[in-house]
Structure formats: structure tokens, C-alpha cells
Amino acid sequence: MSEIRIVVDAMGGDNAPGEIVKGAIDALNERKEITIILVGKEDKVKQELGKYTYDKNRIELVNATQEIGFDEPPVMAIRTKKDSSIVVGMNLVKSQKADAFVSAGSTGAILVGGQLIVGRIKGVERPPLAPLIPTTSGVSLLIDCGANVDARSSHLVQFAKIGSIYMENVVGIKKPKVAIVNIGAEEEKGNMLVKETYPLLKECKDIHFIGSIEAREIPYGKADVIVCEAFTGNVILKLYEGLGSALIHKVKEGLLSSFRSKIGAVLIKPALKKTLKDFDASQYGGAPLLGLKGLVVKTHGSSKSLEVKNSIIQCIAFSEQKINEKIKEHL
Amino acid sequence: MSEIRIVVDAMGGDNAPGEIVKGAIDALNERKEITIILVGKEDKVKQELGKYTYDKNRIELVNATQEIGFDEPPVMAIRTKKDSSIVVGMNLVKSQKADAFVSAGSTGAILVGGQLIVGRIKGVERPPLAPLIPTTSGVSLLIDCGANVDARSSHLVQFAKIGSIYMENVVGIKKPKVAIVNIGAEEEKGNMLVKETYPLLKECKDIHFIGSIEAREIPYGKADVIVCEAFTGNVILKLYEGLGSALIHKVKEGLLSSFRSKIGAVLIKPALKKTLKDFDASQYGGAPLLGLKGLVVKTHGSSKSLEVKNSIIQCIAFSEQKINEKIKEHL
Numbered sequence: 285m286s287e288i289r290i291v292v293d294a295m296g297g298d299n300a301p302g303e304i305v306k307g308a309i310d311a312l313n314e315r316k317e318i319t320i321i322l323v324g325k326e327d328k329v330k331q332e333l334g335k336y337t338y339d340k341n342r343i344e345l346v347n348a349t350q351e352i353g354f355d356e357p358p359v360m361a362i363r364t365k366k367d368s369s370i371v372v373g374m375n376l377v378k379s380q381k382a383d384a385f386v387s388a389g390s391t392g393a394i395l396v397g398g399q400l401i402v403g404r405i406k407g408v409e410r411p412p413l414a415p416l417i418p419t420t421s422g423v424s425l426l427i428d429c430g431a432n433v434d435a436r437s438s439h440l441v442q443f444a445k446i447g448s449i450y451m452e453n454v455v456g457i458k459k460p461k462v463a464i465v466n467i468g469a470e471e472e473k474g475n476m477l478v479k480e481t482y483p484l485l486k487e488c489k490d491i492h493f494i495g496s497i498e499a500r501e502i503p504y505g506k507a508d509v510i511v512c513e514a515f516t517g518n519v520i521l522k523l524y525e526g527l528g529s530a531l532i533h534k535v536k537e538g539l540l541s542s543f544r545s546k547i548g549a550v551l552i553k554p555a556l557k558k559t560l561k562d563f564d565a566s567q568y569g570g571a572p573l574l575g576l577k578g579l580v581v582k583t584h585g586s587s588k589s590l591e592v593k594n595s596i597i598q599c600i601a602f603s604e605q606k607i608n609e610k611i612k613e614h615l
Numbered sequence: 616m617s618e619i620r621i622v623v624d625a626m627g628g629d630n631a632p633g634e635i636v637k638g639a640i641d642a643l644n645e646r647k648e649i650t651i652i653l654v655g656k657e658d659k660v661k662q663e664l665g666k667y668t669y670d671k672n673r674i675e676l677v678n679a680t681q682e683i684g685f686d687e688p689p690v691m692a693i694r695t696k697k698d699s700s701i702v703v704g705m706n707l708v709k710s711q712k713a714d715a716f717v718s719a720g721s722t723g724a725i726l727v728g729g730q731l732i733v734g735r736i737k738g739v740e741r742p743p744l745a746p747l748i749p750t751t752s753g754v755s756l757l758i759d760c761g762a763n764v765d766a767r768s769s770h771l772v773q774f775a776k777i778g779s780i781y782m783e784n785v786v787g788i789k790k791p792k793v794a795i796v797n798i799g800a801e802e803e804k805g806n807m808l809v810k811e812t813y814p815l816l817k818e819c820k821d822i823h824f825i826g827s828i829e830a831r832e833i834p835y836g837k838a839d840v841i842v843c844e845a846f847t848g849n850v851i852l853k854l855y856e857g858l859g860s861a862l863i864h865k866v867k868e869g870l871l872s873s874f875r876s877k878i879g880a881v882l883i884k885p886a887l888k889k890t891l892k893d894f895d896a897s898q899y900g901g902a903p904l905l906g907l908k909g910l911v912v913k914t915h916g917s918s919k920s921l922e923v924k925n926s927i928i929q930c931i932a933f934s935e936q937k938i939n940e941k942i943k944e945h946l
Binding site: 419420431433434465467474475476478498499500501502503504514515516518519520521522523524525526527528529530531532533534535537538539541542544545547548549550551552553554555556558559562563 | 750751762764765796798805806807809829830831832833834835845846847849850851852853854855856857858859860861862863864865866868869870872873875876878879880881882883884885886887889890893894
């Protein structure tokens with residue numbers, strides 16, 4: 285068992301540094317094969333660390349005096365804030381002092397930093413951001429949800445290959461089913477990009493392409509790897525979050541509408557909670573930015589310690605399975 | 616009160632002709648200002664009509680011997696099946712023997728027929744399909760969900776104007792808020808199409824443009840008119856349907872998981888049912904194909920009589936408010 289070194293951005297997200305440090309400690313205590321490098325404002329992180337007991341040999345603190353806000357233009361922020369937790373943390377991955385970087389900070393800055401600092405694997409045209417989304421039968425990988433919109437068909441073919449490698453080796457799904465998001469099942473349907481990409485995916489030997497997937501079928505887990513251009517991916521991901529929470533909100537409101545349903549609500553609470561947990565994205569850790577020379581994982585800005593912990597743990601399989609070497613081989 | 620003549624495709628959809636005829640009769644009995652022309656196979660439609668009592672002076676039956684299937688290539692079907700219920704029905708609108716056409720048949724054939732037979736209003740570049748979608752605070756118009764993907768920015772500007780007219784006059788929302796679907800709130804975010812369209816919408820005097828809307832905010836009704844290109848619109852609409860039903864399925868399954876929750880489920884049933892009804896698209900009728908010389912309404916292929924009835928009734932306000940004349944004025 286080789287040691288896996290994971291950098292955690294202690295300053296990123298709405299609940300930093302408290303929940304981030306807690307998540308890091310929880311991951312450290314759960315998995316013995318990792319060591320963690322916390323990057324952030326030394327005094328603040330130290331104060332949080334003081335609340336826990338843990339193996340001090342497996343955690344390190346690296347000071348970073350700056351922070352990158354959610355509303356800062358990403359390219360400018362990465363270029364000028366050299367002592368921000370994101371830039372300092374990514375440089376540790378670049379210089380191979382760490383295997384992975386986990387952050388709940390600005391998505392834009394993480395995407396830009398991943399490309400500019402950590403760098404792309406040779407042959408990767410565009411590193412996709414690929415979150416796992418819950419379905420009625422498990423999880424699917426939605427690839428790409430990044431910031432680089434207006435993709436070309438060659439990008440989408442790479443997403444299909446990279447996504448298949450990830451699902452097979454990190455999530456453990458043998459021969460993952462790959463589908464392209466479309467507005468109908470037939471091959472002749474779609475916009476220009478999809479029509480151009482479909483035959484290329486069909487010819488692809490090293491993936492299990494099952495054709496088009498309509499958005500209606502996504503929540504039922506019809507495909508393991510859902511390939512799409514980033515604008516579409518972003519719409520799917522955000523609608524997933526928004527519609528899920530809106531429906532739950534509506535149902536809860538409805539349950540409080542009468543005395544009878546209030547009593548019922550008390551009785552169903554445990555079962556409902558479990559069901560909703562199954563459909564809660566935070567169970568599955570963060571979204572990896574794939575195709576980089578190291579692993580970069582973006583977790584929700586609103587992440588609590590559980591999601592931070594799961595995001596850290598997800599780096600273990602990624603590293604052990606040597607995903608980046610497999611990506612290099614297959615592109 | 617002037618008479619409004621509505622053609623109903625008796626053969627379209629999974630539940631034709633039974634549910635379609637029932638929906639037509641229900642609409643007829645509910646609203647005195649309409650007359651209905653049922654188009655379809657005479658013997659079959661007559662048989663269904665025989666089940667009901669209604670004002671025989673306000674219903675007419677027009678025979679059409681052919682049907683267009685869901686899997687037929689639309690352009691070919693419209694061109695060759697001259698005696699199909701869709702072609703016969705749309706010709707009645709074209710020749711101004713009727714004001715509107717309602718069908719649960721093939722979306723593709725309805726979209727193609729609308730353009731080729733009924734024809735576009737002068738100045739309308741592309742007729743958008745615009746369903747109402749439920750939100751936590753009411754309904755929003757999602758425009759465009761049609762089959763014509765890869766739209767230009769000038770199309771989207773027209774969608775914004777047409778959608779505003781529809782929401783203001785048919786749904787009754789004063790000064791409807793218009794937003795463009797985007798992957799971030801800032802003006803510089805988005806794909807090429809959105810970046811090109813945003814400033815045009817901003818300049819548009821006759822709409823109330825509020826900027827970008829992220830997919831996460833759509834279910835909360837942040838905007839009344841949600842403008843997007845048809846591929847994106849289709850993904851949003853289908854995911855809305857799919858995720859809603861998947862979540863309900865999961866919740867129901869969860870409620871049957873223990874004795875305690877089963878009892879609770881019985882108690883919450885009425886409240887839950889009401890809540891889900893609020894979020895059920897069929898409450899709001901079908902999706903109008905806007906910008907044509909007559910009104911064409913597409914209802915779900917799986918429509919039952921309630922949705923058919925609501926789709927017919929929705930034609931009344933459209934006709935009374937002279938939407939097409941307002942569209943002509945504003946483009």
C-alpha cells in the first residue's frame with residue numbers, strides 16, 4: 285500500500301475552514317493510506333485543527349495568505365494571487381509533492397488553475413469536469429459540466445473515453461454504458477454537434493456506446509457515462525439540484541397542510557430521509573476535473589464535512605487505479 | 616362573445632380516440648363559446664361519441680382515413696399522408712374554417728405541418744414550441760422546445776417577445792419577467808449564442824428582461840418567460856418530467872419500506888397528491904406552437920382527457936386575446 289498525498293484547500297467554500305478541516309480529519313481517521321496537506325491561512329487552520337485528535341505525522345499545514353472569491357474573474361485571480369490557497373495547493377500537485385487537490389472554492393478558478401498550473405495530460409484536448417449524479421439505480425457520470433462551452437466533436441469523443449475509464453476503475457462499473465445527450469433516440473436527431481459526434485462514438489472500439497439518451501431517461505440511470513457539451517451538462521446538473529430541492533420543498537410544505545398529514549409526516553420521516561439521502565449528490569464526493577497531470581476535485585461550494593471527506597476518499601481509488609496512465613494509453 | 620372553432624385530432628396520442636373524444640366533450644360542456652371539429656376515422660370516433668350526451672350543434676366530425684405514427688419521418692409523412700388527421704385538421708385552420716388545432720400526435724409531424732400547412736406569420740423567423748412548466752410559485756413558459764435546433768440570436772429575441780405576449784395575455788401575468796438560460800449569472804458567461812443574444816435582449820424595449828437564469832433557479836419560478844435554444848429547452852423539459860417522476864417513484868418506494876412509514880403514507884396521501892398535482896404539467900394544457908397563422912397546440916402523447924380538455928380551453932384565451940395580431944404588431 286503506497287501512501288497517497290492529498291492537498292486540501294482549507295479556505296475554499298461557504299463553510300471554510302471549519303467544515304473543510306473537519307472533513308479532512310474524518311478522512312484521515314477513516315483511511316490509513318492517505319496523508320493530507322492543508323493549505324490556507326495558518327492561524328485559522330491551526331485553530332480548527334486544535335479541536336480534533338489525529339495522527340499528526342499524516343497531516344501537514346502549508347500557509348497561504350490569499351483567498352480567491354467566487355466572483356473574481358478566474359484567469360486574473362490565478363495569475364495574480366500567487367499566494368492563494370488554490371494556486372499554492374495546485375503547485376504542490378504540479379511539483380509532484382502531492383497526488384491530488386480537493387477544493388470547495390471558485391469553480392472558475394479551479395478549472396483555470398487546473399489547466400494553467402497542473403497542466404493537461406499530453407493528448408487531452410480539453411479537461412472535462414465530471415460530477416457523479418444520483419439515479420434511481422445508482423450513479424452516472426455527467427461529462428462535461430465545465431466552463432469550456434462550444435465543444436467540438438473530438439472533445440466529446442475524448443470525454444466518452446475518459447469517462448469510461450473513470451467509471452470502470454474508480455466507481456467499479458464493468459463495461460460502462462456510454463450515451464450522448466440528445467433530443468430523440470434516433471441517430472439522425474440532434475443539433476450539429478451531436479450529429480457529428482454520434483458516428484464517431486459508434487466507431488469507437490474501446491467504449492460501450494449505447495446511442496442517444498433523452499434527458500427524461502437520465503434520472504433512471506439508463507447510461508453510466510453521459511456525454512455532453514459543457515453548456516448542456518451545466519444545465520442538467522443545475523436543474524438536477526434545483527428541481528430536486530424544489531420538489532422536496534413542495535412535498536414538505538404539502539405535508540404541513542393538515543393535521544392528518546402532519547401526523548403522517550412524523551411517521552414517514554425516517555424512510556423519507558433515507559430515500560432523499562440516496563438522491564443526495566454529496567454522498568458521492570466532488571466532481572473530478574479529468575485529464576490533468578494530477579487529480580483535481582471540485583466539491584460543492586456549500587460542502588459540509590461529509591462531502592469534503594468523500595471527495596478526499598474518492599482520490600484514493602483514482603490514484604491506486606492509476607487513472608491518468610490509463611487515460612494516456614487510451615487517447 | 617364570438618364563437619371559437621377548435622379542431623381536435625381524434626387519432627393522435629397513446630390514448631386515442633377514447634381519451635381525446637372524452638376531453639373534447641368535457642371542454643364542450645364546460646365552455647359555451649367553443650365549437651369542436653373532431654378529425655379522424657369516422658366509425659371509430661362515432662363509436663366514442665355515442666358514449667356521451669352533448670350539444671350536437673356544436674360538434675362536427677370530419678373523416679380522415681390515415682394516421683401518422685410517432686416513428687414516421689415527419690416531412691415525408693406530412694407530404695404523403697394527405698388524408699391523415701393531422702394534415703386534414705391543419706388544412707381546416709389554414710383555410711380559416713377553424714381557429715386552432717389540438718393534437719397529441721407525433722411532435723415532429725405537428726411541428727412540420729404547422730410550418731408547411733398552417734404557415735408562419737409574416738416576420739416570424741422560426742415558430743417556437745412553448746410549454747408551460749410548473750414551478751414552486753406557479754408556471755413559467757419555456758420557449759423554445761421545438762425540433763429546430765442550432766438557433767440564431769435573432770430567433771431567441773423573437774422567442775422573448777412572443778413568449779412575453781403569450782404570458783401576459785393568455786396566462787395573465789402583467790409585465791412578465793424574461794430571462795435567458797445560462798451557466799452563470801454574469802453577462803460575460805455563456806456559449807457563443809447566449810453571449811450574442813444577451814445584449815440584444817437587454818436593448819429590447821418591449822420586454823422586461825431580467826438577465827440570465829441558471830437552470831437551478833428555473834423550478835423556483837424566477838422568470839416567467841425562459842428563453843433558450845430548442846436543444847437546451849428540450850433537455851430542460853424532458854429532465855423536468857424524468858426527474859420529477861423518478862423522485863416521486865423513489866419517495867413512494869421509500870414509504871413502503873417499513874410498517875411505520877406505510878401507515879404514515881396513508882395519512883399523507885391526500886396532501887401529497889395535491890402537492891404533486893400542482894407540479895403536474897398536464898394541469899396546464901399542451902404546448903402551443905407559436906408564430907403561426909393559426910394556433911397549433913401539441914399535448915403530451917400520453918394525454919388523458921383532462922390534458923386534452925385543458926389544451927382545448929387554453930385556445931379560447933389565445934383566440935380572444937388576438938395573440939397573433941399582437942405578435943404581428945410587435946415583431
